[in-house]
Amino acid sequence: MTTFLILAVLVLVAIAIWQMTKIFELSQIKAVNSQIANDADNKYNGYLLFVFLIFIYGITIFSFAKYGKMLLPVAASEHGGEYDQLMVVSFAIIFFVQTITQALLHYFGYKYRGEEGKKALFYADNDKLEFIWTIIPVIVLAGLILWGLYTWTNIMDINDEDDPIVVELYAQQFNWTARYAGADNVLGDANVRMIDIDKANILGVDESDNYANDDIIVKELHLPVGRKVNFKMRSQDVLHSAYMPHFRAQMNCVPGMITQFSFTPTITTADMRNKPEIIEKVKRTNAIRAEKAAAGVENSDPWEFDYILLCNKICGKSHYNMQMKIIVEEEEDYNKWLAEQQTFAQSMASVQ
Amino acid sequence: MSATVQAHIEDHADDHGHQHKQTFVTKYIFSQDHKMIAKQYLITGVLFMGFIGIAMSLLFRMQLAWPGESFSVFEALLGKWAPGGVMDADIYLALVTIHGTIMVFFVLTAGLSGTFSNLLIPLQIGARDMASGFLNMVSYWLFFISCVVMLSSLFIEAGPAAAGWTIYPPLSALPMAQPGSGLGMTLWLVAMAIFIASSLLGSLNYIVTVINLRTKGMSMTRLPLTIWAFFVTAIIGVVSFPVLLSAALLLIMDRSFGTSFFLSDIFIQGEVLHYQGGSPVLYEHLFWFLGHPEVYIVLLPALGITSEVMSTNARKPIFGYRAMIASIIAIAFLSTIVWGHHMFISGMNPFLGSVFTFTTLLIAIPSAVKAFNYITTLWKGNLQLNPAMLFSIGLVSTFITGGLTGIILGDSTLDINVHDTYFVVAHFHLVMGISALYGVFAGVYHWFPKMFEGKMMNKNLGYVHFWITAICAYGVFFPMHFVGMAGVPRRYYENTAFPMFDELTDVQVLMTVFALVAGLAQLVFLGNFIYSMFYGKIGPKNPWKSNTLEWTTPQEHIHGNWPGAIPQVHRWAYDYSKTGENGEYVIPGQDFIPQDVPLQEHEEEENH
Numbered sequence: 001m002t003t004f005l006i007l008a009v010l011v012l013v014a015i016a017i018w019q020m021t022k023i024f025e026l027s028q029i030k031a032v033n034s035q036i037a038n039d040a041d042n043k044y045n046g047y048l049l050f051v052f053l054i055f056i057y058g059i060t061i062f063s064f065a066k067y068g069k070m071l072l073p074v075a076a077s078e079h080g081g082e083y084d085q086l087m088v089v090s091f092a093i094i095f096f097v098q099t100i101t102q103a104l105l106h107y108f109g110y111k112y113r114g115e116e117g118k119k120a121l122f123y124a125d126n127d128k129l130e131f132i133w134t135i136i137p138v139i140v141l142a143g144l145i146l147w148g149l150y151t152w153t154n155i156m157d158i159n160d161e162d163d164p165i166v167v168e169l170y171a172q173q174f175n176w177t178a179r180y181a182g183a184d185n186v187l188g189d190a191n192v193r194m195i196d197i198d199k200a201n202i203l204g205v206d207e208s209d210n211y212a213n214d215d216i217i218v219k220e221l222h223l224p225v226g227r228k229v230n231f232k233m234r235s236q237d238v239l240h241s242a243y244m245p246h247f248r249a250q251m252n253c254v255p256g257m258i259t260q261f262s263f264t265p266t267i268t269t270a271d272m273r274n275k276p277e278i279i280e281k282v283k284r285t286n287a288i289r290a291e292k293a294a295a296g297v298e299n300s301d302p303w304e305f306d307y308i309l310l311c312n313k314i315c316g317k318s319h320y321n322m323q324m325k326i327i328v329e330e331e332e333d334y335n336k337w338l339a340e341q342q343t344f345a346q347s348m349a350s351v352q
Numbered sequence: 353m354s355a356t357v358q359a360h361i362e363d364h365a366d367d368h369g370h371q372h373k374q375t376f377v378t379k380y381i382f383s384q385d386h387k388m389i390a391k392q393y394l395i396t397g398v399l400f401m402g403f404i405g406i407a408m409s410l411l412f413r414m415q416l417a418w419p420g421e422s423f424s425v426f427e428a429l430l431g432k433w434a435p436g437g438v439m440d441a442d443i444y445l446a447l448v449t450i451h452g453t454i455m456v457f458f459v460l461t462a463g464l465s466g467t468f469s470n471l472l473i474p475l476q477i478g479a480r481d482m483a484s485g486f487l488n489m490v491s492y493w494l495f496f497i498s499c500v501v502m503l504s505s506l507f508i509e510a511g512p513a514a515a516g517w518t519i520y521p522p523l524s525a526l527p528m529a530q531p532g533s534g535l536g537m538t539l540w541l542v543a544m545a546i547f548i549a550s551s552l553l554g555s556l557n558y559i560v561t562v563i564n565l566r567t568k569g570m571s572m573t574r575l576p577l578t579i580w581a582f583f584v585t586a587i588i589g590v591v592s593f594p595v596l597l598s599a600a601l602l603l604i605m606d607r608s609f610g611t612s613f614f615l616s617d618i619f620i621q622g623e624v625l626h627y628q629g630g631s632p633v634l635y636e637h638l639f640w641f642l643g644h645p646e647v648y649i650v651l652l653p654a655l656g657i658t659s660e661v662m663s664t665n666a667r668k669p670i671f672g673y674r675a676m677i678a679s680i681i682a683i684a685f686l687s688t689i690v691w692g693h694h695m696f697i698s699g700m701n702p703f704l705g706s707v708f709t710f711t712t713l714l715i716a717i718p719s720a721v722k723a724f725n726y727i728t729t730l731w732k733g734n735l736q737l738n739p740a741m742l743f744s745i746g747l748v749s750t751f752i753t754g755g756l757t758g759i760i761l762g763d764s765t766l767d768i769n770v771h772d773t774y775f776v777v778a779h780f781h782l783v784m785g786i787s788a789l790y791g792v793f794a795g796v797y798h799w800f801p802k803m804f805e806g807k808m809m810n811k812n813l814g815y816v817h818f819w820i821t822a823i824c825a826y827g828v829f830f831p832m833h834f835v836g837m838a839g840v841p842r843r844y845y846e847n848t849a850f851p852m853f854d855e856l857t858d859v860q861v862l863m864t865v866f867a868l869v870a871g872l873a874q875l876v877f878l879g880n881f882i883y884s885m886f887y888g889k890i891g892p893k894n895p896w897k898s899n900t901l902e903w904t905t906p907q908e909h910i911h912g913n914w915p916g917a918i919p920q921v922h923r924w925a926y927d928y929s930k931t932g933e934n935g936e937y938v939i940p941g942q943d944f945i946p947q948d949v950p951l952q953e954h955e956e957e958e959n960h
Contacts (some may be wrong), residue, residue: 010870011493014816014872015870017815017816017820018816019817026442032502034809034889034891035808035809035811035812035889035895036736036738036808036811036891036895036896037736037737037738037741037811037890039474041737041738041811041815042735042736042737045737045742045815046735047817049387049664049737049742049745050359052819052822052823055823055826056753059827059830060830060833063830063831063833063834067834067835067838067859068575068834070855070856070859071365071837071838072769072837072838072839072840079846081616083765083766083768086763086765086766087760087766088557090759090763090766091760093759094756094757094760095783097752097756098752098756101723101724101727101752102749102752102753104727105726105730105745105748105749105752106745106749106775108727108730108731108733109422109730109735109737109745112666112730112731112732112733112734112735113735113737114667114733114734114735114736114737115734118734118927119734119929119931120666120667120668120732120733120734120928120943121448121668121731121732121733121929122669122928122929122931123668123669123670123731123732124669124671124672124673125671125672125673125674125675126671126672128926129672129724129728130672130675130721130725133720133724134717134720134721137716137717137720138717141470141716141717141759144713144759144763145709145710145713145763148763148764148765148766149706149709149764149765150712150715151765152702152705152706152709152763152764152765153702153706155765155768156702156705168631171622172619173529191617192617192618192619192624193617193619193624194582195619195624204619210501210582211622217623222600227594233699234958235455236617236618236619237522237526237529237618237619237620238520238521238522238523238620239520239523239632240524241697241771241772241832243758243772243839243841245538245769245839246839248768248769248771248924249699249768249769250697250768250769251699252697252698252699254632254633254698254699255522255615255616255617255618255632256615256616256617256618256629256630256632257616257631257699258632259699260512281852284643285852285854285855288855288857289851289854293499296564296688299848299849303851303854305852307360307851308852310839310841310850311841312771312772312773312841313520313772314445314515314516314523315523316445316523316529316530317441317442317445317530318441319445319843319844319845320441320843320844320845320846320847321774321849323849323850341823351614
């Protein structure tokens with residue numbers, strides 16, 4: 001309903017502008033009927049440029065007020081904090097520059113709107129000004145580059161310090177599988193050429209590799225809070241991208257190579273669900289879902305917050321529904337869960 | 353070189369005094385005249401292909417706002433791909449793919465450069481025509497064939513290419529990965545190969561013409577900034593398009609001849625494929641080696657048009673002429689060494705990512721200089737707010753808004769979480785899509801009288817077109833940043849599989865409504881264009897009181913452009929509102945001095 005209202009309003013506005021210009025055109029019958037802007041055109045469009053400036057500020061404020069709360073919640077990983085901080089500072093700079101330059105641009109458009117007989121200032125260049133607005137971006141960008149690269153190097157430095165858990169994320173059209181390295185914390189070799197559908201060896205894990213025996217293959221990702229996780233990504237068919245937005249983590253999965261990413265989760269799923277912003281979000285979302293359920297739409301059960309792994313590289317028809325749930329829990333719960341899972345050796349044995 | 357060619361041309365000046373006998377075919381179809389070829393590019397590239405590209409975007413925007421809803425327009429246009437009026441997921445991806453391809457390559461590369469480089473290079477540098485009229489004709493007709501092949505892929509059984517406009521393998525290489533990767537992808541690759549040939553012929557022609565055929569007195573530092581922009585754009589095109597051709601050829605080999613350039617270790621639909629040792633990352637490098645410069649191939653001509661239109665309508669010289677040239681060259685150079693910022697998380701070495709972050713953020717500097725120079729050009733001007741001028745101001749506005757978020761995306765760290773989300777879509781649509789389209793519109797409104805023998809477009813319809821478009825462009829793409837920062841990935845057929853995105857449906861609806869209205873506003877432009885083409889009022893010979901040479905030609909089109917000798921150039925193109933020591937205009941009562949007017953007594957040439 002609101003949609004049609006908006007639509008109707010916009011159409012009416014368009015018609016109003018059209019009619020106004022028409023009236024304006026008719027009232028000017030005496031003037032030469034020329035398609036070149038005259039003083040009146042300059043005046044009205046000058047004012048409109050000023051109104052447009054207010055519109056730009058308005059849509060900015062509106063978007064922040066209305067959509068600001070829909071953004072991703074606080075980062076749930078160790079490096080995510082640094083990421084968010086750099087993001088906030090970059091945004092502060094962007095908004096500062098945006099506010100000033102748009103103001104100047106549109107204000108000048110309004111202030112210096114043409115009038116018959118007015119003289120423009122012949123002002124061809126000024127080296128000092130050019131120098132100033134070259135050097136200021138240089139300094140600001142140098143700061144951002146250094147900070148960004150420092151953070152990037154830290155995030156991308158994937159090493160075995162701090163006893164990380166090794167987990168493989170395996171992508172295929174259109175689902176995810178995770179493989180834990182098990183007790184020895186080393187993943188067994190794997191290759192698509194060893195996939196054996198009959199034995200349900202869907203990841204192509206090498207049965208003759210001893211490291212593989214204790215590997216644990218699951219469809220739901222559990223991570224202990226506060227423990228570093230080194231992810232190894234593989235894909236069996238096309239490009240996919242393992243995107244874990246709550247952890248500020250993403251890496252493409254490329255057939256033919258193993259890519260990696262590493263982070264330390266810092267907030268358990270349970271704690272996250274108790275955060276006021278998440279409680280609010282769940283409330284808003286469930287109100288929408290209840291409405292849908294009432295209207296008989298499928299798949300509109302109430303929602304409970306969960307971390308999620310999405311595919312973020314176009315991969316085919318069901319790209320939009322390629323996901324895996326991530327659960328961050330206390331280490332003891334994690335260990336308990338892990339112990340309940342079948343190892344690769346067990347599942348191979350059960351087939352024979 | 354230029355002087356000898358000049359002499360040669362003057363010898364032949366008389367030849368051009370009379371009109372060659374022309375048949376309908378040589379005048380309107382296989383024309384070798386740059387003005388006609390420019391119009392052919394405008395109508396095929398911008399109007400026709402642009403209409404299709406924008407219409408496609410409206411279709412998939414409707415799907416995004418009202419997922420799974422049935423629309424009779426879907427059923428009518430998509431037929432079997434919209435059973436019961438509900439859009440199919442495969443055709444959604446196909447629409448996104450073909451929309452991107454058409455807009456980036458066909459509208460904003462061929463349409464923009466093809467129209468305005470062809471029209472303006474000979475007219476503004478004082479040449480009778482392009483260096484090779486024949487190659488120019490071939491270039492257009494190759495482009496036309498390429499359009500036909502691309503559009504024909506819409507009508508085949510399995511549907512057109514659907515792997516995204518970047519067509520990353522293996523998705524694009526394996527017909528079993530999605531229906532669009534069969535014949536549709538083959539046609540896409542063939543169309544692009546022809547397109548690249550067309551683009552190269554055109555670019556080489558532009559380069560040679562600018563270097564060799566400038567009229568007497570037209571030194572490089574007196575060239576209008578439009579020509580500088582077209583010239584540098586053509587150079588980037590020649591440097592980078594061949595790399596895309598090689599990527600396309602290798603992909604064709606992988607698809608049809610069993611090679612493994614981009615493919616390795618693939619298990620799909622129950623069987624292992626033989627490919628071994630290739631890498632999709634190699635394809636990404638090759639694609640983006642063109643793909644990033646492509647952004648500037650799209651944007652620079654629009655900025656060049658803006659420089660010219662803005663200076664003329666501000667009645668002021670463009671501020672910092674030399675700085676503008678320097679930044680065009682700097683942007684062109686840097687644009688060839690930043691492609692890796694599309695690949696920070698592609699699996700390439702993170703150290704390489706650091707290098708690309710560095711070069712990418714550097715490119716913000718010349719861009720900032722350009723923006724500041726535009727703003728200063730407006731300062732203390734006498735702004736004639738013609739539709740072309742409004743679109744130029746609008747371009748600077750969206751260029752700043754869209755460009756600033758590039759600071760986020762160009763930073764490898766920050767890219768991690770917004771990569772491939774709607775944040776990216778919002779960024780590039782504002783900075784290159786909308787900005788470049790504004791450049792096209794500015795150019796069409798400004799040079800329409802030059803293209804159609806003095807006829808002018810209706811300014812009031814132009815104002816309606818501008819204001820609705822300007823508001824809707826922000827209405828679509830500003831809220832889109834928020835969708836991206838909420839983590840919504842692009843190229844999702846619907847977001848209903850993730851309850852965390854439920855509340856964002858409202859934003860999608862808002863954006864779609866703005867997009868639909870913006871689409872309607874373009875019909876105002878189209879109507880205005882077609883009406884004015886036939887019934888437009890003839891305006892003065894130099895309607896915008898501009899300095900550049902194209903306004904010294906007669907309104908009716910003649911082969912060779914000038915009836916007599918080519919005018920000589922005595923000054924740069926930006927002597928607007930220049931005053932003498934007494935504070936009066938150099939030419940009394942006239943606030944502009946065309947380039948072919950010799951220096952007046954006591955007048956000093958600007959050391960710009």
